[in-house]
Amino acid sequence: MMGWVPVQTKRISGMTELLPADRDSLTRDGAARLGRLLSADECLALRALYDQPDRFRSRVVMARHGFGQGEYQYFADPLPEIVARLRETLYAALVPVANDWAARVGEATYPPTLIEFTACCHAAGQTRPTPLLLRYRTGDYNCLHQDLYGAISFPIQVVIALSDPADYDGGAFVLVEQRPRRQSRAEVFSLAQGEALAFAVRDRPVQGARGPYRVQMKHGVATVTRGERLTLGIIFHDAL
Numbered sequence: 412m413m414g415w416v417p418v419q420t421k422r423i424s425g426m427t428e429l430l431p432a433d434r435d436s437l438t439r440d441g442a443a444r445l446g447r448l449l450s451a452d453e454c455l456a457l458r459a460l461y462d463q464p465d466r467f468r469s470r471v472v473m474a475r476h477g478f479g480q481g482e483y484q485y486f487a488d489p490l491p492e493i494v495a496r497l498r499e500t501l502y503a504a505l506v507p508v509a510n511d512w513a514a515r516v517g518e519a520t521y522p523p524t525l526i527e528f529t530a531c532c533h534a535a536g537q538t539r540p541t542p543l544l545l546r547y548r549t550g551d552y553n554c555l556h557q558d559l560y561g562a563i564s565f566p567i568q569v570v571i572a573l574s575d576p577a578d579y580d581g582g583a584f585v586l587v588e589q590r591p592r593r594q595s596r597a598e599v600f601s602l603a604q605g606e607a608l609a610f611a612v613r614d615r616p617v618q619g620a621r622g623p624y625r626v627q628m629k630h631g632v633a634t635v636t637r638g639e640r641l642t643l644g645i646i647f648h649d650a651l
């Protein structure tokens with residue numbers, strides 16, 4: 412399931428568009444592996460930020476809210492440079508797919524740059540940054556959910572694994588689609604360190620016999636049965 416993935420750090424600065432295969436897989440499956448976007452050193456540096464509370468605007472202990480077990484912290488502004496850069500480049504790479512999806516269901520499209528999209532979020536009162544670090548230890552898990560923080564949302568988000576898969580067992584990323592009048596279907600993804608997965612935030616359009624319809628999607632994380640697993644979540648819409 413988890414093949415060898417070349418380090419593609421250069422893709423962060425160089426990436427202006429997705430590979431056609433990634434675009435197709437996002438639309439077909441609601442998810443696409445984008446390759447390794449961070450080196451082991453970059454993953455280590457990001458993980459180390461978890462213990463610097465000043466970097467974050469809020470910390471969520473999942474069990475307190477029934478979200479699962481484990482915790483996460485939302486970065487405060489200004490975002491760490493590498494997170495800001497990833498968010499900007501990934502937005503620009505993903506927006507053509509977002510706009511293709513919007514066109515299929517007759518929705519308004521998204522502006523070409525994150526700066527413009529962030530201005531829309533701010534105008535709607537969504538001013539708090541949403542990129543986050545998540546930390547799971549033995550026994551921790553993340554219930555199926557959707558990351559919506561207000562009326563405005565971008566339809567695709569990205570998760571990047573910061574831990575080496577040798578450092579933990581379990582903890583697969585889980586994506587479930589709820590098809591109208593059909594049973595739900597789950598896919599699981601085990602990510603290499605630094606590997607990025609783009610996936611649908613809320614729903615994705617599917618072409619039916621009587622026109623396009625929306626398939627609802629939720630994501631979560633299976634129980635970590637040994638060790639520690641940290642991830643970087645990049646959500647493009649800000650929060651109320």
Ligand SMILES: O=C(O)CCC(=O)C(=O)O
Binds near residue numbers: 545569570631642644
């Ligand atoms: O830790 C993960 O793999 C999933 C994190 C998550 O829920 C998110 O990035 O929104």
Ligand SMILES: [Fe+2]
Binds near residue numbers: 557
């Ligand atoms: Fe999430």
